Amino acid sequence: DVKVTQSSRYLVKRTGEKVFLECVQDMDHENMFWYRQDPGLGLRLIYFSYDVKMKEKGDIPEGYSVSREKKERFSLILESASTNQTSMYLCASSGLTDTQYFGPGTRLTVL
Amino acid sequence: GENVEQHPSTLSVQEGDSAVIKCTYSDSASNYFPWYKQELGKRPQLIIDIRSNVGEKKDQRIAVTLNKTAKHFSLHITETQPEDSAVYFCAASKGGTSYGKLTFGQGTILTVHP
Numbered sequence: 001d002v003k004v005t006q007s008s009r010y011l012v013k014r015t016g017e018k019v020f021l022e023c024v025q026d027m028d029h030e031n032m033f034w035y036r037q038d039p040g041l042g043l044r045l046i047y048f049s050y051d052v053k054m055k056e057k058g059d060i061p062e063g064y065s066v067s068r069e070k071k072e073r074f075s076l077i078l079e080s081a082s083t084n085q086t087s088m089y090l091c092a093s094s095g096l097t098d099t100q101y102f103g104p105g106t107r108l109t110v111l
Numbered sequence: 112g113e114n115v116e117q118h119p120s121t122l123s124v125q126e127g128d129s130a131v132i133k134c135t136y137s138d139s140a141s142n143y144f145p146w147y148k149q150e151l152g153k154r155p156q157l158i159i160d161i162r163s164n165v166g167e168k169k170d171q172r173i174a175v176t177l178n179k180t181a182k183h184f185s186l187h188i189t190e191t192q193p194e195d196s197a198v199y200f201c202a203a204s205k206g207g208t209s210y211g212k213l214t215f216g217q218g219t220i221l222t223v224h225p
Contacts (some may be wrong), residue, residue, distance in 0.1 A: 021222075030210075030211050031211040031212075033211075033212075033213075035215075038191060040120065040216045040217060041219075042117070042200060042215045042216055042217040043200060043215040043218075044215075045212065045213075045214070048210065048212055050211075051129070056210070056212075058212075059112070059214075087209060090154070090155070094211040095211075098145070098204060098206055098211050099142050099145065099160070100145075100157070100211065100213060101158050101186035102154040102156070103153050103154060104153075104154050
């Protein structure tokens with residue numbers, strides 16, 4: 001059974017702080033994704049990665065960066081958190097079948 | 112890039128009724144169309160998907176239909192139950208050529224009243 005875990009369920013940070021969100025999957029999936037989820041806007045792709053050290057911008061990459069140093073781990077970085085980055089962040093992974101498996105999400109509040 | 116529109120944004124039905132959620136997509140190269148269900152406080156989970164070489168797929172009370180010419184696909188839930196209450200997301204993808212990248216619709220909040 002695929003397991004995708006995220007480092008925190010809830011996180012509160014202050015404006016200007018550097019924030020790290022981590023995601024780990026245990027199914028040896030090549031592809032990993034970071035989304036943010038806001039009411040009425042669905043799931044919007046921030047960044048994705050199809051291999052170690054490889055990354056591609058999604059639809060809303062501004063203000064974010066990512067790191068994938070190991071196949072199982074994909075990190076989302078907010079270089080300088082702002083209040084408009086308050087949101088639910090979801091990580092997902094997929095392999096050969098295209099099905100994406102999601103983590104439980106991190107609800108980030110930036111004060 | 113791909114754009115997926117989903118309607119309605121909210122849907123309220125009585126238990127036992129049918130529910131239909133519709134999505135349109137813009138990129139004719141898309142060939143994989145999954146549907147995800149997200150219960151309150153939980154992660155999205157795949158409930159059914161369809162590929163462009165078929166027009167309809169069923170799994171018990173849920174079915175998905177695809178019209179490639181019109182570029183739209185729909186989720187049908189029959190004999191709805193209160194546990195069907197959730198947010199439903201459609202998505203579109205070019206499949207294996209796009210590293211599994213999905214473009215999601217805005218979501219539909221389905222409420223099934225007992």
